Amino acid sequence: SVIGNLRDFQILTNNPLVPERLENLGPWTVEYCPGKSLREILVEARDRVYAGHILYTHPLSGSVKPNETPYKSVVVSRKAWGFDMEQAELIANAIAVADKFRPLERDYGEQVRKDFQLIDYTLLASALGV
Numbered sequence: 001s002v003i004g005n006l007r008d009f010q011i012l013t014n015n016p017l018v019p020e021r022l023e024n025l026g027p028w029t030v031e032y033c034p035g036k037s038l039r040e041i042l043v044e045a046r047d048r049v050y051a052g053h054i055l056y057t058h059p060l061s062g063s064v065k066p067n068e069t070p071y072k073s074v075v076v077s078r079k080a081w082g083f084d085m086e087q088a089e090l091i092a093n094a095i096a097v098a099d100k101f102r103p104l105e106r107d108y109g110e111q112v113r114k115d116f117q118l119i120d121y122t123l124l125a126s127a128l129g130v
Contacts, residue, residue: 009056011124012048013073014041017117018124025130029078038072039098045074046091052080055087059094062123067101070113071120075127 010029011018019032033041042059049055056075060066108116 008077008079009075010078011073011075012041012044013071013120013124014038015071015073015117015120017114017121018073021121022125022128022130026128028075028128038066038070039095041072041074042091042095042098045076046088046095048076048080049087049091050083052082052084053077054081054084055091057124057127059091060097061127062119064116064119065101066098069116069120070108071116073120073124075124 010031011022012031012033013019014033014036016032016034019030022028023030033044036044045055045059054077056077057073059072059074066072
């Protein structure tokens with residue numbers, strides 16, 4: 001489950017299911033970024049980590065490869081606590097892994113997109129303990 005001050009975190013996501021289900025459920029905030037790619041969510045998380053925010057969830061949690069799903073949710077601290085080299089390496093490595101796998105050029109049907117949304121949401125909800 002998520003460590004740290006539970007009132008100190010926000011969820012960065014491009015998954016429409018996350019704000020729908022979690023927006024007013026807890027002490028966190030949801031920063032919904034529709035249209036951003038999985039990689040763009042990771043870059044946003046990286047920029048926050050470089051600015052001193054804390055990663056509360058692993059950026060590549062789950063067993064779905066980054067090129068197989070368009071959705072990603074990452075939990076970071078709202079407050080900058082100070083730069084941490086290990087966190088910076090973790091997020092940089094996650095982006096490198098995402099870059100290594102070229103996105104699969106295929107048009108997912110609505111049901112497949114909903115399945116990927118549910119997988120991402122379930123991993124997030126598990127980390128949040130909801």
